[in-house]
Amino acid sequence: MKHFFNNITKGLSGIVFPRVCVCCGRENTAQQRQLCSFCLNDRFEDANPENERASSDTLLPEGILAQQALWNFDKGGVLQDLMHLLKYERLITLGIDLGRKLGERIRKHPFLNHTLLQGPISILPVPLHYLKYRFRGFNQAFKIALGFQQVWPQIPICDIKSVVRIKNTRTQTGLTLEKRLRNIKDAFSVNNPSMISDHSVVIVDDVFTTGATTFELAQTVLASGARAIIILTVAQA
């Protein structure tokens, strides 16, 4: 009987933490991780090997100190698929694993490592509209922020009610830059500026594409008194 229950417990832990890597499908020996150590450490290309202020070619608007993605999208679209999983599958620890990896990478970026040690500072995951949140059940940017905070425990995450998304925008995928900008205009609102006013704000999201979303959020937060913005994402297109 004891043997029977042991087997059930093992089986259940296999469902919560699959024994295969969600990215490559190979056997995953990393305990309680969704990604094998190859996919987490060596599979994708570092988006900013020279540690520049911006990892993409996009010109940063005034008030945005730096923009840093962890990895570049690969030609095969594997990272894109992984980001899709993060958004639409309930892989509870995947976002946290990726956020932790992002946090570890920032530790090795001299400028960002220095800047993030200066307070007051707070982490702001890009908010989801409440209808989307209710449908999805979680905010992937918040999961990434939680993992990030494991490496940077001194930086608090903004309360989810303090900055909200008031416009339920359609997906930005496939839109031209002009349409993206129109789509996202006035999408965010600051309810409680206490964690923003006079703070450096680290905006965290899954993917950086044109910057339309994070730049719009940055504008809103700067207008509420933020000192400076740093944009951090797992991937960049």
Ligand SMILES: [Zn+2]
């Ligand atoms: Zn793997």
